[in-house]
Amino acid sequence: MNAWRFEPDSGLVLRSLPELHPQGHEIVFDVLACGLCRSDCRFLRPDATATAKAIIPGHEIVVADPGSGARGILWPGRACGACASCRQGRENLCRRMAVLGVDRDGGFAERVAAPAENLIPVKAGIPDRLAVLAEPVACCLNALQQVQLEEHARIAIFGAGPFGHLFAFLATRLGPVRAVLIDPDADRKQITRSFRDAAAIPLVERHAGPFDIAINATSSPTGFAQMLAALGPGGRGILFSGLRPTGATLTAEQLNAIHYRQLHLVGAFGQTRAQIGQALDLIDKHRDTLSLLADEPGNFASLPVRLAQRCARDTLFQSISLAPWAACAK
Ligand SMILES: [Zn+2]
Ligand SMILES: [Zn+2]
Known part of the structure; x- marks a missing residue:
């Protein structure tokens, strides 16, 4: 073969x-x-x-x-x-x-x-x-199922690659929540404009928050630090993308946000068979x-x-x- x-x-x-x-x-x-x-x-x-x-x-x-x-x-x-x-x-x-x-x-x-x-x-x-x-949709579902998408929750997704777009779309289809995509290169993302317009997903270069839920859809340690900084008191962060070993370090001050604002951090990895089935239902509905x-x-x-x-x-x-x-x- x-x-x-x-x-x-x-x-x-x-x-x-x-x-x-x-x-x-x-x-x-x-x-x-x-x-x-x-x-x-x-x-x-x-x-x-x-x-x-x-x-x-x-x-x-x-x-x-x-x-x-x-x-x-x-x-x-x-x-x-x-x-x-x-x-x-x-x-x-x-x-x-x-x-x-x-x-x-x-x-x-x-x-x-x-x-x-x-x-x-x-x-x-x-x-x-x-x-x-x-498969990628099921990975996103696995991540979103780690937190509660309560009504009117403000969700930030750091990194506007294909996964970031999927997250923003799925979050707003799974609950009455508001999602925003954040990427410092937002002005270069012309290729996904028709999708964002159809799905009503805002994309901005930066946003200080505060957010209830934040997801890192970028392997940049800087994106992760921005995610921590943008979470409001009691906010929930999802570590979805593994971080690139760039040599960049997270400082004690950045990590102390978890302590002072009682943040909850959860990881998400892969997906289950059941989540693939759920993903196919969503794909069918939003073809x-x-x-x-x-x-x-x-x-x-x-x-x-x-x-x-x-x-x-x-x-x-x-x-x-x-x-x-x-x-x-x-
Ligand atoms: Zn994959
Ligand atoms: Zn086993």
């Missing part, structure tokens, strides 16, 4: 690899489309930040079951089912988690092997380029608006170029379509 594989010495290379053989409960699915995530950026070049082993990246995967013909999206995780987190229904925090495209071969390939129970059906009316959004946030899928060969665009700032959600390969094979 054809696959884009990350190899530590060469970076992303197109390979013809042996066919997959299912193990245990697995099915070898046909890949229909795969989303390009910012977390895949580390696979663009061979360096110490990527993995030490060869792997096929891609974890936002829309597939078809070649047996039943069913189309669906894969929950990218594989949880042990036995650890304390799994038993508490928090499979995203499994101590033995293995993620497709990170720990196991993923979706930048014609086929992918995954447990049968990881397939979550996608309605026929949802196109592939929106179905791939189920037209979310379409403005996702580019048409590129072809399989365009992956490195598309991924480089996604990793540069100011892009929409990107995906690649595997459909031309499947058509050739039949």
Whole structure:
């Protein structure tokens, strides 16, 4: 099968690899489309930040079951089912988690092997380029479910990349709250203007607050410090994006805001199978608006170029379509 594989010495290379053989409960699915995530950026070049082993990246995967013909999206995780987190229904925090495209071969390939129970059906009316959004939308839902979105809550989202836009949209669809996107490069964000207009999401360069809830949708430590500073007394901060190790440090004064204003900080990581299902329902309900946030899928060969665009700032959600390969094979 054809696959884009990350190899530590060469970076992303197109390979013809042996066919997959299912193990245990697995099915070898046909890949229909795969989303390009910012977390895949580390696979663009061979360096110490990527993995030490060869792997096929891609974890936002829309597939078809070649047996039943069913189309669906894969929950990218594989949880042990036995650890304390799994038993508490928090499979995203499994101590033995293995993620497709990170720990196991993923979706930048014609086929992918995954447990049968990881397939979550996608309605026929949802196109592939929106179905791939189920994974990032579910990550946002997981974060928003960590706090209460009480009526009239003021929510600030720091970082107006694709995730920031998703957060602002989802928060205002989940409750009667007011959300604002904050980004120092706000004037450069022309590409998402039609989405923001349709969704009535304000975007500003800076805002001093105070806010009831704030989310960091940027890996910049500065953005995190601004988030703490903008929270009002008793405010709740969600650490969604992991912080880039830039050498920048948070000062004691900045962290003391947590003490003096009794802030609540919560982390959010990944998503559960149930949240992927909830994400698909929301995508179905808001198809037209979310379409403005996702580019048409590129072809399989365009992956490195598309991924480089996604990793540069100011892009929409990107995906690649595997459909031309499947058509050739039949
Ligand atoms: Zn992702
Ligand atoms: Zn577990």
